Amino acid sequence: MTSDRKRVAVVGAGMAGMVAAYELSKRPDLDPVLLEASGRLGGTVETMHADGFTVETGPDSWVSDKSAARELAEALGLGSELIYSNDAVRRNYLVRGDQLVPMPDGMRMMVPTRWLPILESPLFSHEARMAYLLEPGRAAELKAEAQAQIQARGEDFDEPVRSFITRHFGPEATETVAGPLLAGVFGGDIDTLSAGAVLAPFVRQEREHGSLIAPAMAQLERDRAEGRAPEPVFTTLRSGLSTLIERLAAALPAGSIRRGTEVASLRRCGTGWALALAAAGTGKPERFDAVVLATPAHVTRALLTPVHPEAAALLAMEATSAIVVALCFAGEAAAQLRVPRGFGFLVPPGRALSEEPELLAGTFMDQKFPHRAPPGGVFLRGFFGGHAAPRMMGWEDGRIAEAARLQFAKLLGPVPRPDHAVVRRWPRSLPQYAVGHPARMRVLSGYLRELPGLALTGNAYHGVGLPALVHGAQKAVSALLPAT
Ligand SMILES: Cc1cc2nc3c(=O)[nH]c(=O)nc-3n(C[C@H](O)[C@H](O)[C@H](O)COP(=O)(O)OP(=O)(O)OC[C@H]3O[C@@H](n4cnc5c(N)ncnc54)[C@H](O)[C@@H]3O)c2cc1C
Incomplete structure (x- = not known):
């Protein structure tokens, strides 16, 4: 018996691939198949339990102010499982010598929202404190500088995190706060990471207001005036993030998940795509009407190279x-x-x-x-x-x-x-989203329009955090096969 439903392969069962398969499974006209190389679902999402400890070996939570992961958890019936960080003890330390020195209270990443903690912090010299204090007064100059750069080098102008932050807060605060933060979150280096990609909201603020501190303080004031209590910074699931993966898996059609199935190559096959599976040896490649690649960047690059070398070259990232x-x-x-x-x-x-x-x-x-x-x-x-x-x-x-x-x-x-x-x-x-990443991603989107029935999703494109991955996978699926 043949089905007139379209067969769609999702390659890679990390968070992005799981969400993509789940989105496809909601459509009665589609027949999703999830192909995962390893024997386990979830990719870097993994929870272990031992004697009352819930151990996340990959991500431990997501930032609460981005809603996509919370909404997904709720849609999967996990609303009562959501728990929040205990912000009553929210304080981060920086290591100086062998000492833990508290970060000043009220920092929004590297942007202060309160003056007193900056003035009292032993982390900063007099010059560094002055650089912070003077930043709001330099708003017009900073905005003009940002606009001059766009005029000279186009909308796609990008720069390393170091030069962006130094322009606002000087070299010392950049080294002291931005360096450890970006290393701790992205495992990355402020000399190579793209400000446009990893600090996008701050780049937008610079273009609009010049200062980063003034809008952050104004927002805090508005929240206070309107009686809005700050929400806890991080959200997670009581039983661990693997529960989200288990719920996604349970929502997929029976038999649609194939573990231990490594995709070795991809090629055009009429209006669809053919996937060769590593374990199948010389067996016939399997045909699909559409394919979502949710694999890490280096794997996606290798699969894409024979199909579209220029697109693949854009994924040559560390x-x-x-x-x-x-x-x-x-x-x-x-x-x-x-x-x-x-x-x-x-x-x-x-x-x-x-x-x-x-x-x-x-x-x-x-x-x-x-x-x-x-x-x-x-x-x-x-x-x-x-x-x-x-x-x-x-x-x-x-x-x-x-x-x-x-x-x-x-x-x-x-x-x-x-x-x-x-x-x-x-x-x-x-x-690592290196300088120029946002522009490369725009070019990549253009190339993908030349490859109907193929979508890319995962942490190589528009954010590494779980909410960005959920949102990215949902968008990739709706662009690939718009619902009729
Ligand atoms: C240590 C660590 C801590 C983190 N902490 C946080 C955090 O607290 N909060 C947060 O929001 N984010 C965090 N992140 C980031 C986030 O966890 C990742 O960006 C995200 O989980 C990646 O999901 P993915 O689906 O893009 O890729 P992956 O999880 O890498 O999944 C890719 C999948 O593809 C499979 N695969 C590879 N090749 C093939 C092939 N040829 N055929 C078939 N399958 C294949 C792999 O086996 C894997 O299962 C953290 C990341 C790490 C590493």
Whole structure:
């Protein structure tokens, strides 16, 4: 019996691929098939459970002010599972020497919204404080400079994060705050990351207002005047983010998920596409009416090269690796630890070049999300990235966990052996949006119009965070096969 429904392949079952398959499955005229190389769904989303600890080995939450991930969770019946960060203890530290120095209160990434904490912070010299204080008064000059750049170099003008932030807050604040922040979030380098891609809202603000501080402070004032309480910064799911993946999988038609199925090549086949599967050896490629590639950038690039080399060349981006280490302490061990109040710390990236591999960031998980640990438990999560991660990839788990424990001990004082240690390697998992990324993505969209029935989605394009991925996958599907 033949069906007149269109067969659509989704390649890669990370968050982006799962959402794409789910969106396709809502359409009665489509027959989605999800092809995943590994034996597991979720890609870098992975939750483990041990003695009351809920361990996220990849993403731990999403930023609350972007709604797509929350709306998806609600649509999947997970509304009652949503939990929020414990912002009563929201404080981040920066590592100076072997000390944890609090970031000033009221920072919106690297943009202050309150003066007193900046003036009192030991992180900044007199010059750095003055640079912050003077920025709102330079609004007209900053706006004119931004417009002159657009006039000289076109709407696509882009620059490294370093020069963008330095123009506003001077070199010291850039080095002190922007460097560790961007390394901690993107595993990236402020000399190469694109301001237009990773700081898009700030770039828009500069073009509109000149100053970054003035609109941030004005927004805070408006919220206060209208009695709007700030919402918790991060949202996650009580039972862990893997629940979202499980719910997405459960919503797909029976038999539509094929694990252990690596796609080896892609080629045009009439009005559709043919996919060759690595395990199928010399077997006949499988034909689909449409294909969504939700694979990491380097895989998508390889699949796309024979079909459209110019489009594929736009995906020649670096991706840094990450190693996540979870150290869980209960009972006696937890009682011995002295962890300051806060969500965690960031480490200036230059230090990761030192002899001993250094963490790029650490999270005090049981404080950020108290549901992640049993009562009285302490849960520290460390992130090795940048130059340290490739060096440590081949180390045994025990050696990596011990390196993380020693790093925490340097900053917190004695750290006993944990009751549970989890080490997870994520090679080439964090794509780096280099200067010019937004313009390259616009060119790529143009090329894709030459390839009907093919869509690309995932963290290589318009954001690496979970809300951006959910939104991106939904958009990719509706553009690929508009509902009639
Ligand atoms: C350590 C870490 C922490 C993070 N923390 C956060 C956070 O707190 N909040 C947040 O919002 N974001 C966070 N991120 C970012 C976010 O998790 C990722 O951007 C996102 O999960 C990537 O999803 P994806 O679907 O694009 O790709 P992936 O998760 O990489 O999935 C791609 C899938 O494709 C499969 N595949 C590859 N090749 C083939 C092939 N040839 N055939 C078939 N299948 C193939 C892979 O096996 C994989 O399952 C973090 C990322 C990392 C690495």
